[in-house]
Ligand SMILES: Nc1ncnc2c1ncn2[C@@H]1O[C@H](COP(=O)(O)OP(=O)(O)OP(=O)(O)O)[C@@H](O)[C@H]1O
């Protein structure tokens with residue numbers, strides 16, 4: 001029996017092993033940029049050295065910056081939650097009702113065919129410059145993959161499992177909660193992960209279309225002042241936000257799909 | 269306590285993706301007496317699983333009907349009187365072994381300590397002691413199929429429907445499980461239908477072996493098995509056992525000739 005501590009260091013070691021090539025690659029890339037910028041081969045205004053970017057990230061602890069980060073985080077998280085709930089709901093409805101599927105499917109696909117970038121100014125015009133237009137943007141970009149993932153997850157459930165539970169006298173509600181929903185979870189989570197990252201894209205695009213704050217707004221204003229180091233720093237923070245949302249969903253996945261083989265050992 | 273099963277002029281057709289109809293089974297008629305154990309022997313694809321699903325009340329017949337003590341099988345199914353073991357171990361991966369066995373009881377109501385005790389005893393009887401808290405993916409296929417069998421028995425069903433439950437197991441495992449199965453069936457007087465490809469298994473388990481034709485499966489012939497109700501491993505060393513094997517093999521061969529001619 002291994003202690004929980006021992007297991008988590010094992011996991012850390014395993015993920016270090018897994019990630020070192022990409023970490024090394026990024027490190028080399030950063031070093032190259034640093035050298036190019038410091039030697040003056042490329043002007044600093046155009047390509048800021050990585051240390052400047054890092055400096056401007058560490059200078060971001062202030063309340064001014066945190067307000068912007070908080071705004072984007074709020075829009076992304078709330079938007080994603082709305083999008084995920086809508087995606088799940090629409091997915092379940094489309095699975096269970098042919099009529100609703102016929103009604104909703106074209107609408108869902110069409111809504112996705114309108115580029116998000118084009119929707120941003122419209123939504124801002126309708127909903128104003130505060131967080132709600134961006135929250136809706138985040139919801140709109142993240143609900144689509146969740147809908148698709150939910151429908152396909154529900155569709156490809158082993159029908160022997162549903163038959164079996166019916167053979168115990170279960171009604172369709174029990175079949176849904178006990179089998180179909182749980183069997184669909186791996187697919188649903190795959191789509192949630194995609195949606196979680198996309199939601200940050202949605203809110204940032206919204207902010208760039210007109211806003212009083214947020215990381216997208218911060219990015220535009222640093223570009224306006226030709227402060228490339230700060231712009232790059234904002235991009236890094238956006239990526240960090242997207243990654244942490246992805247990581248949170250993955251963590252939730254591990255907790256919820258506890259029965260997955262190798263859920264505790266990386267599947268090895 | 270079992271139930272009497274009557275299969276009356278049953279046929280099942282499936283609609284394929286291409287839109288064509290395929291005759292999967294029948295017309296077939298047969299009767300299984302209360303407490304009788306019957307083995308169904310037939311070539312792959314002849315409609316055995318299809319027939320089992322109709323008998324379990326999970327699939328509507330295209331014509332004809334199945335009655336269980338005079339009722340449509342969906343009624344005893346809802347009362348939890350039918351135990352089913354499918355061709356592959358269909359355990360719910362998110363439930364532990366014990367919880368899988370308790371599942372039929374949970375669906376039908378509350379589970380008290382006594383029922384839980386019963387499930388644990390059943391698991392011990394079938395060789396899964398110490399695995400109560402394991403998850404299905406931590407078990408071998410044979411162990412999973414044992415668990416599925418325990419689950420089919422937990423409600424003390426009147427009717428037990430077994431679809432090649434041990435087909436994916438090695439010979440040794442298969443033999444022990446066959447005797448475990450017999451031990452579980454005997455005291456209850458359950459009516460049982462065992463689908464199998466294996467002549468030995470068919471004779472060992474049943475009071476009667478029914479031979480089916482190629483798809484769409486019809487009853488070709490049947491062989492009575494007079495080995496008594498109680499059977500232990502010594503049966504396998506008796507001449508009478510092999511006489512029955514030979515009789516079933518002959519019936520199989522003749523059925524093929526009959527179908528070909
Ligand atoms: N859901 C389905 N849709 C269409 N055709 C089906 C379906 N299920 C079975 N069939 C067809 O019906 C026939 C009988 O299938 P069934 O599964 O009952 O055979 P089986 O006797 O159990 O075979 P095996 O011994 O290989 O398990 C097969 O020929 C198959 O092609």
Ligand SMILES: [Mg+2]
Pocket residue numbers: 316317318355431
């Ligand atoms: Mg079959």
